[in-house]
Amino acid sequence: GAGVSQSxxxxxxxxxxDVELRCDPISGHTALYWYRQSLGQGLEFLIxxxxxxxxxxxxxxxxxxxAERTGGSVSTLTIQRTQQEDSAVYLCASSFGLAxxxxxEQFFGPGTRLTVL
Amino acid sequence: AQKVTQAQTEISVVEKEDVTLDCVxxxxxxxxxxxxxxxxxxxxxxxxxxxxxxxxxxxISGRYSWNFQKSTSSFNFTITASQVVDSxxxxxxxxxxxxxxxxxxxxxxxxxxxxxx
Numbered sequence: 001g002a003g004v005s006q007s008x009x010x011x012x013x014x015x016x017x018d019v020e021l022r023c024d025p026i027s028g029h030t031a032l033y034w035y036r037q038s039l040g041q042g043l044e045f046l047i048x049x050x051x052x053x054x055x056x057x058x059x060x061x062x063x064x065x066x067a068e069r070t071g072g073s074v075s076t077l078t079i080q081r082t083q084q085e086d087s088a089v090y091l092c093a094s095s096f097g098l099a100x101x102x103x104x105e106q107f108f109g110p111g112t113r114l115t116v117l
Numbered sequence: 118a119q120k121v122t123q124a125q126t127e128i129s130v131v132e133k134e135d136v137t138l139d140c141v142x143x144x145x146x147x148x149x150x151x152x153x154x155x156x157x158x159x160x161x162x163x164x165x166x167x168x169x170x171x172x173x174x175x176x177i178s179g180r181y182s183w184n185f186q187k188s189t190s191s192f193n194f195t196i197t198a199s200q201v202v203d204s205x206x207x208x209x210x211x212x213x214x215x216x217x218x219x220x221x222x223x224x225x226x227x228x229x230x231x232x233x234x
Contacts, residue, residue, distance in 0.1 A: 031220055043208065043224035050220065059221070091162065095220070102169060103150045103212055103220060108162035 004109035012115045021077040025094030038088035082116045123225035138194045140209030148214035151192045157205040
């Protein structure tokens with residue numbers, strides 16, 4: 001079946017502009033995660049959606065970052081007033097969460113490479 | 118504080134050699150999960166293995182094997198008879214039960230494996 005998809009694959013923007021990154025998780029997966037990968041910081045957790053529960057936003061680096069998940073499926077990560085330090089690859093992952101009595105593995109999308117000029 | 122330490126930044130081997138990647142983790146939880154992911158040059162993170170804290174059995178999957186030792190908080194990964202296709206960055210990750218978002222992955226810095234013919 002289809003894996004996690006993300007769009008766009010690449011995004012170049014100017015400092016101060018807003019961007020939206022999209023994630024389509026694997027069908028049936030209840031949990032959705034956003035991470036980012038940058039040279040200086042490695043792989044960092046950003047936000048986590050599990051079913052209908054309130055998302056855990058503890059990893060978001062500033063209030064310029066927000067995310068939503070509509071209808072328990074597609075998610076959008078929004079970065080407002082982008083800064084050069086926001087340049088990174090933004091990765092989305094999905095999983096069955098805690099179904100089956102254990103923690104299930106996450107499947108990652110190809111990522112969106114964001115470059116802020 | 119870094120929860121997952123992958124001390125080896127890069128390992129270079131010649132094809133058919135064995136290579137072992139070290140992963141040391143830190144947690145006070147008795148319930149947690151450990152993961153290994155592979156990131157080939159294409160960039161997409163590929164799930165390799167999941168292990169919960171109650172299962173210390175070592176695992177072998179083809180040329181891959183994992184050694185989980187709670188006594189030393191280590192979850193090491195060995196590639197036997199390496200091949201050029203094994204060239205990638207390998208990440209070890211931890212998910213702790215008592216964190217606010219049980220399920221989020223805390224990644225190590227990764228180990229770059231370079232296999233030359």
